[in-house]
Amino acid sequence: MAAPSPEDIAVTRRFVKEVRQKTLDAAPLERDRVLALSELEANGILRTAARMFPAGRAQVLVLDDRVFAQASLPLPWPLEGQWLNVEGVAPEFQGSPRLEHIDVGGWSLPPAPLVEMARMAANLVLGNHAGDVVLGSAEGLVIEDDQLLLSLALREDDKNGFMNALFGVLRGEAMPSSEMIDDYYVDLRRAIDAGELPDRGSYL
Numbered sequence: 001m002a003a004p005s006p007e008d009i010a011v012t013r014r015f016v017k018e019v020r021q022k023t024l025d026a027a028p029l030e031r032d033r034v035l036a037l038s039e040l041e042a043n044g045i046l047r048t049a050a051r052m053f054p055a056g057r058a059q060v061l062v063l064d065d066r067v068f069a070q071a072s073l074p075l076p077w078p079l080e081g082q083w084l085n086v087e088g089v090a091p092e093f094q095g096s097p098r099l100e101h102i103d104v105g106g107w108s109l110p111p112a113p114l115v116e117m118a119r120m121a122a123n124l125v126l127g128n129h130a131g132d133v134v135l136g137s138a139e140g141l142v143i144e145d146d147q148l149l150l151s152l153a154l155r156e157d158d159k160n161g162f163m164n165a166l167f168g169v170l171r172g173e174a175m176p177s178s179e180m181i182d183d184y185y186v187d188l189r190r191a192i193d194a195g196e197l198p199d200r201g202s203y204l
Helices: 006-024 039-052 111-126 130-136 156-171 178-193
Strands: 034-038 057-063 066-074 083-091 101-104 107-109 138-144 147-152
Touching: 006 034, 006 039, 034 039, 039 057, 066 138, 101 111, 107 111, 111 130, 130 138
Parallel strands: none
Antiparallel strands: 034 147, 057 066, 066 083, 083 101, 101 107, 138 147
């Protein structure tokens, strides 16, 4: 995976700011609870996340009113050093998120039970009902050309939990600030330019 560009960092900063506003601030109107991302922007955020968080690498393709996602996830001990490849297809939805297809390690698996298992695992590993909050926060997905329009539906008492759950999945800590994102990028670019780090792949 290529190193994140300055444009990727700018998109990630904007995404972090918008998520913060829509989940921590008052957003009573439905249109104020919609996150809009293009395919290009979504992949820019994923490139940035791959360098900042030990959560693997991923990319998405928007085609025919569907989101095609591919991810490689590092496996824990005793399989440390190996990666698990996951592919999934998500259609537009209203209500609960759903998948049309998911392939894990070359095996096609029924999507609904796998999503439910992921929800329970997130609840167990991350605590604070993280899986319930993250999955329950998505009210709908509309795809317009290459634009993803994700509607958020958060109860008042879920707003702080959503931020902790979303970024806890990636990072195990609280949501990073814009300044932290900038610091990560400056340090990474300095190391890449000095030849101390490769310009491709994940460092974590």
